[in-house]
Amino acid sequence: MPRRRILDELRNPPPVVLPSLLLCDFGNLAAEVRAVEAAGARALHLDVMDGNFVPNITYGMPIVAAVRRVTDLPIDVHMMVAKPAAFVDEIIDAGADIVTIHAEATDDPRPILEHVRSRGACASLAINPPTPIEAIADALPLCDMVLCMSVMPGFGAQEFESVALDKLRALKSLRGDSLLLEIDGGVNAQTVAQCTAAGAQMLVVGSAIFKSQKPYAESLAELTRLAATGTQ
Numbered sequence: 001m002p003r004r005r006i007l008d009e010l011r012n013p014p015p016v017v018l019p020s021l022l023l024c025d026f027g028n029l030a031a032e033v034r035a036v037e038a039a040g041a042r043a044l045h046l047d048v049m050d051g052n053f054v055p056n057i058t059y060g061m062p063i064v065a066a067v068r069r070v071t072d073l074p075i076d077v078h079m080m081v082a083k084p085a086a087f088v089d090e091i092i093d094a095g096a097d098i099v100t101i102h103a104e105a106t107d108d109p110r111p112i113l114e115h116v117r118s119r120g121a122c123a124s125l126a127i128n129p130p131t132p133i134e135a136i137a138d139a140l141p142l143c144d145m146v147l148c149m150s151v152m153p154g155f156g157a158q159e160f161e162s163v164a165l166d167k168l169r170a171l172k173s174l175r176g177d178s179l180l181l182e183i184d185g186g187v188n189a190q191t192v193a194q195c196t197a198a199g200a201q202m203l204v205v206g207s208a209i210f211k212s213q214k215p216y217a218e219s220l221a222e223l224t225r226l227a228a229t230g231t232q
């Protein structure tokens with residue numbers, strides 16, 4: 001989908017809860033993707049980890065391409081890799097609509113963000129909990145989205161770190177609605193309203209969907225409803 005259309009769709013209220021496939025049943029990947037889409041997901045979040053930038057390995061382009069084959073939903077690919085420049089083209093070719101690279105993985109993210117946009121995808125920059133927003137000030141004009149991590153990346157089901165909320169508030173006051181803001185890590189029924197109150201429109205959720213006893217539709221509806229309360 002073209003960049004402008006993706007951004008318009010995602011900016012539409014209410015906030016967007018993105019299932020993070022990190023915690024899905026990979027033995028039934030296509031069925032899991034179809035199930036969260038049928039449950040009301042408006043976009044999907046895929047975590048690419050290289051065992052170098054983070055202490056875990058997940059998957060790469062073949063899984064992104066496999067997800068692309070079963071859905072037209074926007075795919076947000078979070079690249080937790082040490083050399084993002086080497087892989088962004090292949091990730092876009094595999095079907096990513098939003099490409100998120102880490103500020104900590106590169107001295108200057110600007111050429112990569114520009115390149116992502118030149119390929120027609122949305123450019124996004126992630127920062128880990130200890131990284132201040134000042135570290136990405138020069139790159140902000142080239143970002144369609146900023147992801148404030150609320151855990152150290154690498155694993156699901158970690159405890160929410162509220163330092164991300166201060167950064168969301170600061171980014172919101174700097175850039176208003178021109179920048180999509182995303183949060184990832186420990187987002188659940190207890191924390192989601194704080195995230196939207198701080199300015200997040202994109203809410204990445206892993207364990208509170210895939211490890212919940214509730215049906216996906218129920219979890220997604222509850223999280224979306226609670227997320228909307230934070231915007232009132």
Ligand SMILES: O=C(CO)[C@H](O)[C@H](O)COP(=O)(O)O
Binds near residue numbers: 152155
């Ligand atoms: O990027 C991630 C970890 O690096 C995951 O997307 C994230 O942590 C989601 O899982 P949970 O909602 O269980 O925290």
